[in-house]
Amino acid sequence: MSKRTEQAAGPRTAGPETTGATPATPQTSLELSRRRLLGTVGAAGAAGLVVGGAGAAIGVSATEPEQDAAKSVTTIGSTEVAFRPARARHQAGITTPLQATGHLVAFDLAPGAGRKEAAALLRRWSRTAEELMAGRAPAADTGVALDAGPSSLTVTFGFGHSFFGRTGLTARRPVQLDPLPDFSADALDPKRSNGDLWVQIGADDALVAFHALRALQKDAADSARLRWQMNGFNRTPGATARPMTARNLMGQLDGTNNPKPSDKDFDERIFVGRDAGQEWMRGGSYAVVRRIRMLLDDWEKRSRHEQERVIGRRKDDGAPLTGGSETTPMRLDATGPDGLPVIPSNAHARIAAPESNQGAAMLRRPFSFHDGYREDGAPDAGLLFVCWQADPLRAFTQVQRKLDRGDALSPFLRHEASGLFAVPPAAEPGGYVGRPLLEG
């Protein structure tokens, strides 16, 4: 095993020349990503280790990219995301590029389990997550991930509203965890919503992700019980010739207008600052999780023209209907020959835009899901929407309230489950995620 430490952009960022399209998620330039060779992979693997950095865009000077080096298939398995990102306080799995497979899981503390058991569980979970993310097997391992590298595995832990009551910590519960308001498009299943504890698992290999899910479930042992669990997916690295914004199951580019780490106010919008009230959350973020089923049978009956007017962007390249390319700003005031707005007044992209929401911005980092077909013959498929922000009230809730009142896309969506979680900063060396809360 050889290891090397380098400053790197996300696994899918080949170099500055590929950044024409906005990536679905920002580069993990703030995270120190270690990469590892698995056994003997020869010249191809070695070349694949060299990934150009795009960190300069956010003021961190990047290592010199070796632009002509081929990125080998073998780097998919060997790519490792740091459990404790260097130069950042937040956990992995927030600014990490989208992975091909994801599991979202909620646990409830078992009857009788309180703060002490929760602390012990978070300690076990943190240790297991760190081992797995480094590609090491935990004790008494199932062997499911044997042979594979860490495959960009990330494990991210969060606390739900109910966690604080269970652990006697209501006094330290952030106001940001106050329940989301009801929305008219909601048809929420409480059994698949909320929960004391939330875990997000992502990896570029499905067996690596499943292995992590089972290992964490085993760690839960008698302290916590699985409440709900959802499976999702995104593009496989290399399925497109260059890194691109991801498409969702409606065929739309999804994430075009995401804030980027290069934005001056990225950190303050996405991560909890020093003045937010709960010091233990400083550097953390709040995740809103929604299972959004898409009424694909209805959607697919609409013409491409109709679909584009619902969204306000072109389907093929994501450019606004007012022209340009995916990254061209929308001209929200542009009108057509008929005097009507070119981007319709109820177009999804208009209503969700920061300009329409007092600058509200959240970092969307979803997975698609497909759980087969329902009894009524419709696909049980859509988006496991996960968004990140420093303050849900000023981000998700602000935007969703607006969408709920007149978004052209809403008739094609059903919000079926919902969760809101406080995701504390990464563990300190020797510590575990949530320690400043649980032992503070």
Next chain:
Amino acid sequence: MSKRTEQAAGPRTAGPETTGATPATPQTSLELSRRRLLGTVGAAGAAGLVVGGAGAAIGVSATEPEQDAAKSVTTIGSTEVAFRPARARHQAGITTPLQATGHLVAFDLAPGAGRKEAAALLRRWSRTAEELMAGRAPAADTGVALDAGPSSLTVTFGFGHSFFGRTGLTARRPVQLDPLPDFSADALDPKRSNGDLWVQIGADDALVAFHALRALQKDAADSARLRWQMNGFNRTPGATARPMTARNLMGQLDGTNNPKPSDKDFDERIFVGRDAGQEWMRGGSYAVVRRIRMLLDDWEKRSRHEQERVIGRRKDDGAPLTGGSETTPMRLDATGPDGLPVIPSNAHARIAAPESNQGAAMLRRPFSFHDGYREDGAPDAGLLFVCWQADPLRAFTQVQRKLDRGDALSPFLRHEASGLFAVPPAAEPGGYVGRPLLEG
């Protein structure tokens, strides 16, 4: 778009030096695989096109492998499997290397639909499959696969027992489609079993696979209705440093003893020969499909030592308990100091071995599945077992009967759904899959 035609091994076969471990599926050396560049991918992509051939092993001389060329990540998307494999009569998706994502789907002909409608449907399906496998979008496309290459997409069509009655073709129904016998470990759900028509979709990108599923479902229109549908997965290409036999969710290497195209009798065991009775099936194969749930909570409680005695092979490298490496033949007659067989008499690998089954051999090409958790808290996960053979009675049925009588693995498995399908040879140019049956 540039195209080139070459004789190639499977997408995951980098060259002769990587063939030390038996791949999970044989190389597609018999298939002429065209590869395509997506837009401008530069030197990395171009280098990735060159894949060493392993065809020599089956008597087809391979192109000279360029062993030092890096296999680029971008080849994952650009790899194309031919809808009409050259030098082979069978459809794609049988000897094609395992893909990362799979959908298994069964349809029933709609009330009133018969032979004519079935023929028109197979014509539409064949056209759509050929377009999609070449990375082209069908008419009125949903756009879900836009940007991605074909990503090794395969679409494979089969006919169930009931198809022949529905189309007035019972006289031409092969005896090989006679229903499988009942097995004591079966707990089959008829709603998720059998069906008039079966489609297997595989791709290395989940959106490409989902896109194909929806396109084929749209083609079915009023002629056929979805009966059941299952989702599966395997390793992502590049998750391991070199091609390896796949692991299943029990952590076992699964497919070690698969017949290889280099075996002298491979074709006669897997594909229908000239003397099998139904000329329209010549060059085709029979697929047995089983949804096998694994009782993972029970399995994971056993020690590695116990698990290895259940299987008869070592967990880490798949070597027989009698020693050697994964490819070393089992020494079934070896006994230990206690006088008992080293490979226990009820070990799975012993009972399933061709030596124990009059040489019976089938080509296993499964996907793992994970559909979340059941009401009882157990994972709804296991294997979408798909196996291929010229004669199910002498292959799957022979072996499963033996396993059913005393296999040590059976207590950890539940067979929950079952299907048996006649998978005709590939379409002739200008024709469609099944035409010799439907228009013969």
